[in-house]
Amino acid sequence: MSGTYVLRAVLSQPSGAIGVTLVVGHVMLAVLSQLVLPHDPIAQSAELILQAPSLSHPFGTDRLGRDILSRAMLGGREAMMIATLATLVAMIWGTAVGLFLALIGGRTDTYGMRIVDALSSIPGILIVMIFVAALGVGATALIPILGCSYGLSVVYIARAAALDFVARDFVLAAQARGEARATILIREILPNVRDTLAVQGAMQVSWLLLGIASLSFLGLGVAPPTPDWGLMIADGRGVMPTAPWVVLWPMAMLSSLIVGVNLAADAFAKALGVDRQMGVRAA
């Protein structure tokens, strides 16, 4: 299937069109917002503390008088960057391990999967918090930590998808030809499970976005003064009853991005004919 065909199939579904629009909009905002920011996102002002939305500050101001519109526009940049790179890490190691175990089979597969089961039984956010506490915050620490932790679910998906193919004639033929395992994995199996993994990758991005926002909310994600939706929500919750706009806008931005990614991934799965149920994380 060509890329254009898939994109057309995604956009022909209303949910897909909405999802892609939301995601593209967010990405453009993250990339271009620096050029069109109405105010300095980290400028504090005692005169502007907790101002309700107005013409000069359409989203209002926060507890230190900073412009919420400017902060909300920039607040997803770190999270999107970290989520994308961490997804790559997760997909690469998860796929490699999953496909390898499927092809080898036998005891290695059994023991390997039990280890993955054991690690998966620990709540992901807990693992991440322990490592963040030890290694510190910031993108350079978060990308490997999140990538390793979220890759566990990829192992299941990749292995399950590959099991459909390991006993097929073309794989057996390759083995009979004496080809190396790595070659079989990359040339024979990977092309067949690519679509499933692509959908899984899209879902990973949305889980990671939520995970990063949770970490920021807990103070373990992005460090101030970088505007970040999770931090903005954490800071504003104390004034929610009197100044709801402080949490409202970052919440709206975060949820629209996550909904967008989910809708797009769903439409993507339908277009590729992938069973989306396989993409549901064994949580």
Place this chain on the structure above:
Amino acid sequence: MGLSRHVLGLAAALAVGFVSPASAEKVFRQANDLSFGGAESLDPLSSNRFIEVVALIYSRLMREGENGEASPELATSWTANADATEWTLTLQPGVKFHDGSDFDAADVAYSLSRIEDPALESPVASVLGIIDRVEVVDPMTVKIILEAPHAGLPLLLLDYRVRMIPEGSGPTINENPVGTGPFKVEAVDAEGTTTLVANEGYWEGRPKLDKIQFTAIPDAEARNQAMLAGQLDYNLMTAEQAPLFADNPAFQVQSFPGGQWVGAVFRANAEPFTDPRVRRALRIAVDRNAMLTLLEGPDGGAVGCDTPVKLSDPNRANLECPQDIEGAKALLAEAGYPDGIDIELFTSDVSPGMVRFAEVYQAQVAPAGIRVNVNLAPSDGYWDDVWLKEPAFVTAWDGRPADQFLNEIFRTGAGNNESFYSDPAFDALLDKARSTVDVEAARALYVQAQQMQFDDGGTSIPFLKNGRRVLSGKVTGILPKPEEFIRWHMVDLTE
């Protein structure tokens, strides 16, 4: 008629139903902030003391009078000899401990001698280590003999940790907390619910409340939400939370000059803060007025030049210290940082405003080339794992008088010397101030000590904030004054 009997019966039942809550127990609900993550101790001298509870179950010899002066509590009167080296205290007769035993001079001698017990490592030792020994004159009289003269001893005895416990009870006081205070411990769970019950035999009269219940809520915003939801009768709050409770008859809002402060500590024994020029640069780059207005509002407190001494203390130094970006740059260049300096400042949600303090500090000092990386640490265990451990961290304190504060947090080797500041000249100045009987001369010395801290200390204290608390509408007997002024046996809940 049968029906009317039923109606009467129903009415009676309803009446009982309505009346009984009024005659039910009066339970006053507070939150404890779990400062020590569950390691709270009921030993008043412990540095992990369960702050909220200790003040209710143990009493002091003296307490704050109308204007913060020492006024009688378990000691009814006191006199000093001519050079203020020997103090004789007369005790309140008829006071009993929670276990029924009598309070007398031997308990005072024991409680005061514990302060210097090296095994306890109590931070109070740096303040009251000047006590040489305590002699029991008769059951109602004790004599405190000092190593050196101190004209202000009664003010030191106001320390909120110097509380009376039964003679010999120290080793077991945490498990068996027995004091003379208005409330007794029923159940303690610092991480869950702690219940205190009225001390029926309290010497100033039975408390009007039946119980005080503490629920552990470590997060400041969560405490605020619990207050809003009507689950608490008492809570401290910040300036920006005030509108939530104002004009609502279900709450009473109080504001008062307190002396609480949030500050940044740069440890003098950790690089790059070992250089006093760096420490000074980090403090003079702050715009104190702007910070006060941002964090507390224009009427939210009073700015100062890195002195922790509370406003009401006449020994507080009133210096001028406008923001000095150029001066900070010059000092950093002199110290070997011509291109500015990178520092990591730890903070946490553990006390209100600590995170925003770090954010404002970060923005204000940036023009001086001070690049602050704010590290948000979890609130659980912040005081155990971050405070005193990391090279730079945000701290929070309540207001205290000059002698106590200066000796406790700046004197060489003092238990709470969080900036690890050490200067023999500073210590000597404090010694001299203590032994100076003339009030004006002593004041000049305390002011000079604060000037020294401003010159090369490691603690940035831009302002002292006003205290604010919110009470449920039912609470009576709490005046708009800091905690130490509350007479808990007078506090009541009325419908």
